[in-house]
Amino acid sequence: MSDAAERIPRARGVSDPKLEESPRVVEAGADILRLHTVPATAPAPSGAPDRVTRLVLVNAPPSYESRTAARGRGERILRLPVVGDLVWNRMSDDRIRATMRSAFAPGHDVGDVFVDDLKRTTRAAFTGSSAAIDDYLRRRPLPQRVAALTQQAFVVFGEQDGRVDPASLDGYGPVANATVATIPEAGHTPVWEVPERTAELILTGAGAR
16 A cells, blocks of 8 residues: 555545544545645645645655555565566455555554555556655655755654554654644544544644644
């Protein structure tokens, strides 16, 4: 599963009851869509820095080393030629669901929407996006990139993340323009696991609260 999993455009038209029953999430979504957004691991655009006033990062991996799941045996196999294709093409829904459990805190189910989404993804897209994230973080860890910015950054992170090492948040310690807020009961996907709490933190970080 890619660590850059927040897809705001896809959220439009979502009809999952879990989201429909969360008015705070709907309210937050309306506010967030009015903000100028950038990818979680991208610096503010150099051509128009005044268009970005704040950054909110949700479970973005701080460093190459922090991506523990990407270093695991399963994802290493998927990167192998031929063998990776065979494994990818033969994964059942149950196997996909089991593989994705690292993206959720214990006790949270892996929703069908995530299984279906991965089934629509090609192995090349999956491994390619993961390799691109690795390359980006190898060149410069995210805390160093944030420290080089003039904008304030608000980092939201689930303490039970099974894909990114929570201890890597220490890298933000010396970064003066970064604030870290953790969610004890959430894993790698707090926007799904605890949507209302995550929405509150996003709005706080974006200066909307």
